[in-house]
Every structure is written in C-alpha cells, then in structure tokens.
Amino acid sequence: MGLVKIDLGDRAYDILIAERVDLARFLANSNVCTRVAVVVTNVVVAKLHLSRALDSLRSSFQEVYVVELPDGEAHKTWNSLNQIFTALLKWECDRKTVMFALGGGVIGDLTGFAAATFMRGVPFVQLPTTLLAQVDSSVGGKTAINHPLGKNMIGAFYQPRLVVCDLSTLETLPVRELRAGLAEVIKYGPIADIGFMEWLEGSVDKVLAKDSSALAHVVQRSCEIKAWVVSHDEKETGLRAILNFGHTFGHAIEAGMGYGVWLHGEGVAAGMVMAAELSRRLGLVDAAFVERLTALIARAGLPTKGPVLDPADNAGRYLELMRIDKKSEGGEIRFVLIDGPGKAVVRAAPDALVREVIDACCD
Amino acid sequence: MGLVKIDLGDRAYDILIAERVDLARFLANSNVCTRVAVVVTNVVVAKLHLSRALDSLRSSFQEVYVVELPDGEAHKTWNSLNQIFTALLKWECDRKTVMFALGGGVIGDLTGFAAATFMRGVPFVQLPTTLLAQVDSSVGGKTAINHPLGKNMIGAFYQPRLVVCDLSTLETLPVRELRAGLAEVIKYGPIADIGFMEWLEGSVDKVLAKDSSALAHVVQRSCEIKAWVVSHDEKETGLRAILNFGHTFGHAIEAGMGYGVWLHGEGVAAGMVMAAELSRRLGLVDAAFVERLTALIARAGLPTKGPVLDPADNAGRYLELMRIDKKSEGGEIRFVLIDGPGKAVVRAAPDALVREVIDACCD
Numbered sequence: 089m090g091l092v093k094i095d096l097g098d099r100a101y102d103i104l105i106a107e108r109v110d111l112a113r114f115l116a117n118s119n120v121c122t123r124v125a126v127v128v129t130n131v132v133v134a135k136l137h138l139s140r141a142l143d144s145l146r147s148s149f150q151e152v153y154v155v156e157l158p159d160g161e162a163h164k165t166w167n168s169l170n171q172i173f174t175a176l177l178k179w180e181c182d183r184k185t186v187m188f189a190l191g192g193g194v195i196g197d198l199t200g201f202a203a204a205t206f207m208r209g210v211p212f213v214q215l216p217t218t219l220l221a222q223v224d225s226s227v228g229g230k231t232a233i234n235h236p237l238g239k240n241m242i243g244a245f246y247q248p249r250l251v252v253c254d255l256s257t258l259e260t261l262p263v264r265e266l267r268a269g270l271a272e273v274i275k276y277g278p279i280a281d282i283g284f285m286e287w288l289e290g291s292v293d294k295v296l297a298k299d300s301s302a303l304a305h306v307v308q309r310s311c312e313i314k315a316w317v318v319s320h321d322e323k324e325t326g327l328r329a330i331l332n333f334g335h336t337f338g339h340a341i342e343a344g345m346g347y348g349v350w351l352h353g354e355g356v357a358a359g360m361v362m363a364a365e366l367s368r369r370l371g372l373v374d375a376a377f378v379e380r381l382t383a384l385i386a387r388a389g390l391p392t393k394g395p396v397l398d399p400a401d402n403a404g405r406y407l408e409l410m411r412i413d414k415k416s417e418g419g420e421i422r423f424v425l426i427d428g429p430g431k432a433v434v435r436a437a438p439d440a441l442v443r444e445v446i447d448a449c450c451d
Numbered sequence: 452m453g454l455v456k457i458d459l460g461d462r463a464y465d466i467l468i469a470e471r472v473d474l475a476r477f478l479a480n481s482n483v484c485t486r487v488a489v490v491v492t493n494v495v496v497a498k499l500h501l502s503r504a505l506d507s508l509r510s511s512f513q514e515v516y517v518v519e520l521p522d523g524e525a526h527k528t529w530n531s532l533n534q535i536f537t538a539l540l541k542w543e544c545d546r547k548t549v550m551f552a553l554g555g556g557v558i559g560d561l562t563g564f565a566a567a568t569f570m571r572g573v574p575f576v577q578l579p580t581t582l583l584a585q586v587d588s589s590v591g592g593k594t595a596i597n598h599p600l601g602k603n604m605i606g607a608f609y610q611p612r613l614v615v616c617d618l619s620t621l622e623t624l625p626v627r628e629l630r631a632g633l634a635e636v637i638k639y640g641p642i643a644d645i646g647f648m649e650w651l652e653g654s655v656d657k658v659l660a661k662d663s664s665a666l667a668h669v670v671q672r673s674c675e676i677k678a679w680v681v682s683h684d685e686k687e688t689g690l691r692a693i694l695n696f697g698h699t700f701g702h703a704i705e706a707g708m709g710y711g712v713w714l715h716g717e718g719v720a721a722g723m724v725m726a727a728e729l730s731r732r733l734g735l736v737d738a739a740f741v742e743r744l745t746a747l748i749a750r751a752g753l754p755t756k757g758p759v760l761d762p763a764d765n766a767g768r769y770l771e772l773m774r775i776d777k778k779s780e781g782g783e784i785r786f787v788l789i790d791g792p793g794k795a796v797v798r799a800a801p802d803a804l805v806r807e808v809i810d811a812c813c814d
Contacts, residue, residue, distance in 0.1 A: 123781055124781075166529060166533065170529065170598075173598055173604065173605060174598070174599075174600065177598060177600040177601055177604060177775060178600070180774060180775055180779075180782055182777070182779050182780050182781065182782075183777060183780070184780060184781075204607065205568070205605050205606060205607055206604070206605065207604060207606075207777045208593065208595065208606045208607055208608055208686075208687075208777075209607070209608065209686070230571065232571065235533075235536055235537070235540060236537075237537065237540040237541070238540055241536065241540060241569070241570060242536060242568050242569065243568060243570075243571045244567065244568055244571055244572070244607060245571055245572065323571075323572070324571075411543060412540060412543055414545070414546060414570045414571075416543075416545050417545050417546070417547060418486055418487075418545065418547075419543055419545075
C-alpha cells in the first residue's frame with residue numbers, strides 16, 4: 089500500500105493508495121465522529137462501487153445516507169449543491185456528520201464545497217474513482233462549482249480528512265476517462281519532474297493497459313508531486329499556480345465548447361501543447377521539447393490541437409474566455425509556461441503572440 | 452477614535468470605531484490591492500450612506516462598482532449571492548478585487564460569504580451601518596446565507612481585512628432596528644461581563660436616545676468582548692458558542708414566524724429570557740437574575756415573551772425547529788445557559804423541562 093502525507097499543520101492528512109481498501113480500518117484512526125456518514129456519488133459510479141463502500145461504512149457508522157446525483161460536469165452547479173444541503177437538513181445532519189465523495193472530479197469538487205459550507209464546515213473524505221481524481225482533483229483541498237460565466241468560479245480551499253485512492257476502481261473506468269486522467273499525470277513532468285516524464289514515455293502503453301503496478305506508480309508519484317506543491321502554497325498565492333499548466337487554454341476550450349463536450353483532461357491536453365508552444369515562442373524551451381511533449385500526449389490518445397471556438401475570430405474568442413480565468417489579474421492573462429524541461433513559470437504574454445499560438449494550434 | 456484588535460495570527464485585523472470615518476485613510480494601511488472595489492449594499496442603506504462611501508473609495512480605487520440588493524432577511528439567499536457572482540464576473544473582477552459590505556447583518560453575512568467563495572476567496576471589508584452589525588455580526592468572520600430549512604445553514608468562517616464602525620450611520624437607524632441591535636449588546640453582560648450589564652442598566656435610556664458617547668462605549672465594549680471570545684475560538688469548537696446565548700430559541704422564533712417577521716434581535720431578546728428561565732430551572736441562576744435580565748430587555752423596548760408558533764403543540768414546534776440548529780449534536784439540542792451572572796455554559800436539557808419553559812415564556 090502506498091502512503092503520501094500532505095503536510096499542512098493542523099489540516100494535515102494522508103493519501104492512501106491501494107487495491108480494494110477496507111475503509112473501516114482507516115476510519116478508526118482518522119479521528120472523526122462515527123455517528124452519521126453521508127456518501128455523495130453519481131448514478132454511474134453508484135452502480136459500480138457504492139455497495140462495497142457502503143459495506144465498509146456501515147461497519148463503522150451508526151447511520152449511513154446516500155445522495156445520488158446525475159453524472160457529468162453539467163451537474164457541478166448550485167442546483168446539485170442545494171440538493172445535497174436539502175438532504176442533509178432533512179436527515180437532521182449536524183456539524184459532526186462526515187461526508188464521503190465517491191466518484192470523479194465533479195463529485196469530489198462538489199462534495200468538498202458542500203462540506204466546506206454546510207453549517208460552515210463539516211469533515212469530509214475523498215474516495216476518488218477516476219484516474220483524474222486520484223492523481224489531481226481529490227488532493228489539495230480545492231473545491232468548487234461552476235457558474236454559467238466560468239468554471240470553478242465559486243468555491244473554497246477546504247482540505248479533506250483523508251483521501252483513499254482505491255486502484256481497483258480504475259478497472260471499470262472507460263478508456264476515454266483514463267486518457268483524460270493521463271493528461272493531468274503528463275502535466276507533472278514538464279512542470280516539476282522530467283524524470284517522471286521519461287518514465288511515462290517508457291510506460292504509457294502499460295498505463296493505458298491498466299497494468300496495476302504502472303497505475304500504482306502513476307498515482308503515487310503524481311500525489312507526491314502535488315503534495316509537495318500544495319504543502320508549500322495551500323491557497324495558490326504563488327507556486328501552486330504551476331499545477332494549472334495547460335489549464336488556461338484548457339478552461340477556455342471547455343467553456344467555449346460548453347461544459348462536458350470536451351472532458352477536462354482533453355482540454356488540458358490540447359492546452360499543454362498550446363502553453364508549450366507559447367513557451368517556445370517566448371524563447372523558454374526549444375522546439376524539440378514541444379515535439380516531445382506533443383508526442384507523449386498523442387500516444388496517450390489525447391488531442392494535441394484545440395478546437396475552433398469561433399470561425400470568425402477564433403483567437404479573439406479564446407482570449408475573451410481566458411480573461412475571466414481565476415489566474416487573470418487586472419484583465420491580464422497569466423500563463424503557466426515551461427522555463428526549460430521540468431520547471432514552470434507563471435507570467436503574462438503579448439496578445440499578438442498568444443493569437444499566433446492559437447492560430448497555429450487549433451484546427 | 453476607538454480601536455479593537457482581533458488577534459488571529461495571519462488573519463488578524465482591526466475594528467475602527469469613529470464618526471464620519473474617511474475610509475481612504477485606513478485603506479492606505481490595509482495592504483489590499485487598490486485596483487477594483489465592489490460595494491454590496493441594499494436599496495435603503497444606499498440612499499442614506501452610499502454616496503459618502505463612494506466619495507471615499509473613489510479616491511483610493513481605480514474602479515468602483517456597486518451591487519444594490521433589496522432590503523431584508525428574506526433576501527439572504529442563494530439568489531442574492533448569485534446576483535453578486537454574476538455581477539463580479541461580468542465586470543471581470545479577479546482575485547485581488549476588494550469587496551465592501553455596506554449595510555447591516557444581512558449585507559455583511561451575504562457579502563462575506565460571497566467574498567469567501569468567489570474564486571475561492573477575495574479580500575473584504577465590513578462597513579456595518581446598524582447597531583447589530585457593529586456590535587456583533589460584522590466582527591468574527593461568520594458568514595452565511597439562509598436555506599429554506601434553516602437560518603445561516605450555508606456559510607463559511609472567513610475573516611474581513613478591516614471593520615469600520617462609523618457611528619454616524621446610526622443617526623438614521625430606525626428605532627426598531629436600534630432596539631434589535633441592543634439585544635446583542637445586552638447579551639454580552641450575562642455571558643461574560645456583569646459590569647457591562649450594570650453599566651447598561653444605568654445607560655440604556657441614553658443609548659436609545661442615541662447619545663454619541665453612550666453609543667461609542669456600547670460598540671467598543673461589545674467588540675472587545677467579541678474579539679476576546681473569537682480570538683480564543685475562531686471556528687466555534689467550544690467557547691465561541693456562548694455568543695449564541697438566546698439564539699437557539701431565537702432562531703426557532705425567526706424560522707417559525709417566517710424570516711423577517713421578527714427581527715433577529717427581537718428573537719434573541721425573547722430567547723434570552725427563555726434561556727435564562729431554563730438556567731434557573733436547572734438551578735444555575737436565581738429568579739432575581741432572570742427578573743433583572745427580563746427588566747433590562749423590557750426597558751430596551753424588546754419582547755420578553757416568545758410568540759406562539761403552533762397553537763396545537765407550541766413547545767413541540769419550538770423543539771422541532773431547534774433540533775436543526777447548528778449547535779445540535781446527534782439530534783440533541785445544545786443550549787447556552789447562564790451559570791451564575793457573567794458566566795455561560797453550553798449543555799443539553801431534558802425535553803420536558805424545555806417544554807415547561809416554552810409554555811411559561813410564550814404568549
């Protein structure tokens with residue numbers, strides 16, 4: 089079993105990485121009240137993984153309730169959140185109720201934000217069932233819902249008490265979702281650990297074949313890098329922004345296409361190529377590195393080109409969407425760029441250059 | 452000018468208490484970005500105090516925007532919150548935008564929660580214009596909105612960067628609102644400072660006549676007591692709950708009558724009598740103290756009896772509403788009781804005894 093510790097003082101917690109984890113065993117040590125548990129999940133995940141989670145939780149908690157939401161990014165909204173709040177209040181849940189997010193990034197972000205704000209905060213546990221959630225979104229305490237005018241615009245920094253990455257849940261993960269999760273894995277190499285990128289170049293086929301030791305390494309190393317970054321900058325005042333490599337372009341793609349049409353990881357994949365190309369045009373990396381990253385993304389079965397969002401003025405539409413990104417300041421878009429392989433910087437770039445990159449990287 | 456410091460480490464801030472404060476002077480020292488300010492207020496407060504606030508803010512900030520909401524507790528909802536988010540996104544506000552809450556408790560709670568969750572947190576400043584907000588709700592970082600099933604059920608602990616209590620705004624405060632604010636002032640004596648209660652007994656008429664030095668003392672001493680409590684227990688894991696003296700019954704009154712029918716302070720006033728009476732029946736205080744507190748509440752022009760919420764089973768209705776209070780645990784209602792004048796305890800009480808108190812204290 090793998091273990092990664094997130095070092096955040098009185099908000100420190102563990103990430104457990106294993107197959108067929110028995111939750112009851114770890115909850116005993118996690119210092120939460122075992123009276124009431126509420127599992128939030130979606131209809132697709134519920135069919136696959138809910139009964140095993142419930143078996144485990146029912147042996148630990150006096151009462152266990154379930155909120156089942158529809159599947160998909162389109163439901164990461166106030167409506168779903170309010171559905172959770174109404175259920176919690178009807179069940180007379182109190183401040184010691186423990187919430188469990190059983191699902192992918194949407195369920196984790198939504199449940200985390202519900203836990204952050206229900207009665208001003210109740211404990212919660214992440215049970216990520218997708219690769220994307222296990223390597224990225226369940227770790228680090230970013231919680232949010234979408235607003236019609238922007239993704240993840242409403243949220244909170246709120247840390248879970250425990251994250252349990254059960255690798256066996258990945259067995260049922262559709263290949264498109266596995267690939268989308270790989271985008272966030274690929275991300276860690278260029279920004280922080282070029283050795284990990286090399287390992288991935290040699291192992292991407294094993295990962296796509298769901299080889300269990302390859303998956304275990306992918307999740308473990310990704311969580312270690314994320315844990316290191318988050319423990320140095322929990323609230324994204326500086327360093328943490330590097331985790332958004334590919335995300336500025338990627339969020340524009342997701343929003344521009346309508347949430348859910350491109351998966352988050354797909355937008356990030358094309359976005360990483362665009363951000364790498366922008367880095368090259370600013371003289372920060374060479375063409376060989378951009379080609380190498382593009383090749384890895386292609387081998388993972390992910391898009392290396394962005395979609396055309398507006399045939400009349402495609403670059404203009406991207407710029408408009410990127411200006412409301414959370415990393416913008418005073419209308420100036422802040423890009424995460426690669427400053428030599430394995431190192432990221434956050435900075436602005438001239439609009440004209442960004443337009444060139446968009447024109448070159450979309451079709 | 453009065454100054455109270457809230458000692459919360461890297462979230463420490465000042466409360467300024469003065470007449471006709473020039474905001475620009477203090478913002479210069481508050482270490483916020485002075486590019487964009489957004490003032491959230493309501494239509495009633497806007498007519499009275501907005502132009503002066505804007506004069507001051509326009510001399511400090513490059514851009515100043517205003518969100519004007521309808522007046523009243525009925526608007527402390529997700530709808531109002533979303534109206535703020537939509538405005539912020541349309542104006543392309545970023546993480547350095549500073550929000551200002553100009554108004555009473557509703558505006559402060561709502562704006563604070565918007566600031567806590569917009570892009571996972573932007574800085575905000577409280578500009579309380581009611582006695583209740585100046586002595587209580589603007590201080591300490593509790594922010595929230597109401598849910599149809601319970602008051603303040605959705606919220607966050609999120610501290611402002613600065614609180615400015617401009618006593619001159621109280622000149623236009625309707626007398627009913629002034630009295631409601633006094634309920635929260637009266638509260639501080641029984642739970643923490645019996646000397647302050649004695650002073651109030653001698654000065655309540657001056658306060659009701661808006662004598663400026665009496666008001667200055669009321670605000671200063673209330674903030675000092677609240678600051679002391681909050682700095683020892685920011686997130687209400689223990690001590691801070693004593694600030695809810697009268698609120699368990701009071702919230703039931705507000706919810707049971709429909710939000711906005713009884714003002715918060717009016718519910719708290721009747722609730723304090725009920726909590727004091729419960730304390731007496733549990734042998735914690737004598738009848739003389741209950742009479743003394745009841746007399747002070749009456750002299751402040753506040754209700755000393757609760758309303759009948761359900762003629763068929765009034766006590767049952769109170770109990771039902773109190774069970775979803777945030778202080779409940781496992782369905783057990785936690786009451787803030789007076790354990791001798793000037794000292795509070797938080798504990799449960801037998802339902803039968805609570806029923807007796809409700810029967811005795813409602814008409």
